[in-house]
Amino acid sequence: xxxxxxxxxxxxxxSIESDDLAGFRRVxxxxxxxxxxxxxxxxxxxxRRRLILTALRRLDVAVTIYDATAFRCHKKxxxxxxxxxxxxxxxxxxxxxxxDESRLKADRELLxxxxxxxxxxxxxxxxxxxxxxxxxxxxxxAVAWSWAKGGQWRAMVSPLVRNVQRV
Numbered sequence: 340x341x342x343x344x345x346x347x348x349x350x351x352x353x354s355i356e357s358d359d360l361a362g363f364r365r366v367x368x369x370x371x372x373x374x375x376x377x378x379x380x381x382x383x384x385x386x387r388r389r390l391i392l393t394a395l396r397r398l399d400v401a402v403t404i405y406d407a408t409a410f411r412c413h414k415k416x417x418x419x420x421x422x423x424x425x426x427x428x429x430x431x432x433x434x435x436x437x438x439d440e441s442r443l444k445a446d447r448e449l450l451x452x453x454x455x456x457x458x459x460x461x462x463x464x465x466x467x468x469x470x471x472x473x474x475x476x477x478x479x480x481a482v483a484w485s486w487a488k489g490g491q492w493r494a495m496v497s498p499l500v501r502n503v504q505r506v
Contacts, residue, residue: 340424341437341479343487347408348416351483352424353499354401355475357432363398367474370394376471380481391481392495401501402482403427409505417442418449419506425453425463427504434465437476443467 340352355363370378370391378391405423407416428434436446446467454460470476482499485492 340434341476341483342417342420343483344413345484345487347406348410348413348420349408349483349487350405350417350420350424351479351486352403352405353475353478353482354403354431355478356399359399360475363400363478364474366394366398367477370477371474377469377474378477378480379470380477380484388481388485388492389495391477392485392492395478395481396495396498398478400478400499402479402496402499403502403504404482404486404500406503406505414445416506418445421446421449422453423504423506425450425457425459428457428459428463431463434463435473435476436465436467437480438467438469 340350342348342350367378380388380391383391403424405420407420410416410419424434434450439446450465451460454463454465468476470480482496485496486500
């Protein structure tokens with residue numbers, strides 16, 4: 340999962356079947372240019388963004404957007420998104436969050452509490468990683484950015500977005 344704060348907080352969570360992980364990693368890592376450690380969507384040119392989104396649309400990925408734009412406080416918005424994400428985790432086995440050092444302690448406290456309260460502590464593990472540590476973080480990064488931008492960018496990722504939850 341990754342988030343955007345452009346017009347209020349929105350979090351994108353990409354769901355990928357474990358059988359597809361290796362193939363998806365090959366596709367996404369193939370989008371990284373020489374000299375890049377990872378794809379970071381907001382730093383790409385529009386031509387590259389279109390190419391990346393075209394490649395991502397070929398993957399069988401389902402993205403949920405957690406829309407917390409009604410919140411004024413970023414911390415409360417993010418916490419509400421994470422609670423909703425855990426509550427809807429279903430049979431998920433792993434949650435990967437892009438590492439934000441300033442949120443790490445608070446995220447861990449919230450996630451540990453939510454996992455215990457929902458009975459998912461034994462089933463769902465989570466990791467905070469940098470984008471270059473798991474190339475698949477480029478998927479929610481691209482979708483979150485595009486969704487928040489709206490217009491043609493939202494239209495390009497709409498086939499990937501299966502659900503929008505207002506929190």
